[in-house]
Amino acid sequence: MxxxxxxxxxxxxxxxxxxxxxxxxxxxxxxxxxxxxxxxxxxxxxxxxxxxxxxxxxxxxxxxxxxxxxxxxxxxxTDQAEYHPFGLPIVFPGKHLFFMLVVMAVVIVAARLAIASYKDGAPRGIGSAVEVMVVYVRDEMAEKSIGHGEGEKYTPLLLSFFFFILFAALFGLLPFTATSTGNLSVTFALAFISFVAQQYAGISNYGVVGHFKNLVPHGLPAPLLLVMIPIEILGMFTKPFALMIRLFANMLAGHMMLTALLMLVALSYPVSAALGIVMIPISIGMALFIMCLEILVAFIQAYVFTLFSAIFIGMYAHPSH
Amino acid sequence: MPNLTAPLVLAGGLTDINWTLSFFTIVLFTLFVLVLSKFAWGPLLKAIDEREKSIRDALEGSRKANAEAQETLAQHKELIRQIGAEREGIIKKASKEAEEFKADLMAKARAEGDDIVRRAKEQIARETSVALAKLREEVVDLAVLGAAKIVTSSMTPEAQKKLVSEFVDTLPQVKN
Structure with missing residues (x-):
């Protein structure tokens, strides 16, 4: 590094x-x-x-x-329309698409390795690490936010969110790679899937009409409905929108910080050679700090996106809560 | 050499949404979720569930076994208590019996002893009366003999007879 x-x-x-x-x-x-x-x-x-x-x-x-x-x-x-993976003479339609596929493959391999590590019903090595997170997502997010029994249905989706975002962020910290979740188009897609899951949760439980009726709390006086209906319809979209922006901004900010800090040397060197040399340890030290912070952020963002998805799904699945 | 023909537009490139990329991301992520659910999360969650179930079962089993053991222990304690009580009863009964037997024996022995003494006393009394009767006869004979001697030497037969009968009258009456 x-x-x-x-x-x-x-x-x-x-x-x-x-x-x-x-x-x-x-x-x-x-x-x-x-x-x-x-x-x-x-x-x-x-x-x-x-x-x-x-x-x-x-x-x-x-x-x-x-x-x-x-x-x-x-x-x-930012993304590149034509990307050459690791300088190879292969053109790939997009840097972020490439690393998204790589991360998906890594997640699948890691999950399979986790399964393979099960001996006599107990995991070893990577399996234990994956299991902790899987159990956490299942029990603390899906079961608690969506409801006992019903959360099971959404657990695979939430697990996919969690591990994809986590691995994408961690993988993007490696040299010569990129974080696909630092692209608004990608986070838009993730938020869209979360949105679909939220609407599905409401519609599958209450039907299309019931779902939209549930958006507004029951028993409100008529004048309030005039305000509440637009707010709730707006809320339907702001929820995934917030997910999209939050993930994008967090992933982007870290990488921008890293790049900017590492550029300190290049920026200060033209001012004075001595300043440039002095900047080297400062630049690398701060970049290292941000790098460590990014590892934390990777977990936090994976957690937040998954948890909020679960909470929103739970909100539509059980509107009375 | 990478061909960086993509236009590098400041700010614009950052927040622009590339709909093609979004579309492919949605498709890919959906596939990703499906593949993972089928080949990764499904089996993984099943394995976790199974293990949790086995742990729960084992816990339940051990709890049950513990309860059973407790019950058995209580039963055994009760049994021991019963046995102890029984033993005490047996000892009490045995000592009571022994006591009774002893008392019985003593009573019998005393009765026998009393009987022997009574019989001995009876015999002594019988012997004594026989001996007294004999002695009286002897005394009468001796007295008669003595009197005869005296009378023959100094008295008439009338005076002798009168004297003897007077003497005999003064003697106590003997039964038997």
Missing amino acids: ILGALLLASALALAPQHETPNEPAVAVSPAAETTATPAESKGPAATESHAEGSTGEAHAGGDEGHGGPSEILMHHV
Whole structure:
């Protein structure tokens, strides 16, 4: 991780040189020099294969001649229409789509490994870790929020939400990868599925008419209905909307912070070489802190999205609560 | 070399929704959920349920066994208490019997002893009366003899007879 950070830092530091090619290449620090020099000698293509997710993009941005800090930052967190996984000569329709599929595969493999670890009805290793979370989602979220017995029906969906969001966030922390849940289109899709599940919960329990009648609490005076009906209909959509924005913003913010902190070196170096060198430990230290925070955030966001989905499903399944 | 032809638009790229990506995400995630439910969460939840059930059953079984053991223990305690009471009863009865037997024996012995003494006394009395009768006869004979001697030497036969009969009258009357 530190190597990746150094690579990014060095590449970012070198980025402005493309705009002023007459200046001699100055290494930011001895550490950066050793990592950056061979990469430079092999050319941008070699750098691509080393650090696609971050460094390569930064370099490519530099190559195209508009590698400003904000652009690099944006490039890091936004999707790409044509993505070359790990610098391979394969075009994939989208960075986030690619990593979404990877994460889905990882989740499926992890779940299968968890099942495989069951010996005599008790899990070992990864199975124990997965089981703790599975049992938590089932008992504390599905059963408690949706209702005993009924929660069972939604447990697989909630588990899929939880593990997908968790693994996507954790996987995105690895070098050269991306967090697909940091894309609004992806969180929109997840929130849409949550929305469908919420409406399904209401409709399957009360029928279409009953479900929409349940939106407004019974026995309200008629004038209040004029206010309550639009509010509740709005509420139907704001619930998944909040899920969508919350997940997106949390996933995005961490990565933006990470990129911005790692760019500190590159941004301060042109001001003064000494400032650039001083920035290296600060930049990496803060980035490391954010990295650790991101691990926490990964769990929190997976928990929050799943819990709120469960609560909303429960709200529509049992409107009296 | 990555071909970064995608336009890098600030801010716009961040909050724009790529509907194609959203659509594929929905499709993929639905498939993901279906696959996981069938091949992962289903078996996993089943395994967890089964284990929980087995643990519950085991707990229930142990609770039941414990209750049974408690019951058996109570029964045994009751049994021991009963046996103790019975033993006490037996001992009490036995000692009472022994006491009775002893008392009986003593009474019998005393009665026998009394009988023996009574019989001995009776015999003594009988012997005594026989001896007295004999002695009286002897005394009469001796007295007659003595009197005869005296009378023959100093008295007439009339005077002798009168004297003897007077003497005999003064003697106490003997029964038998």
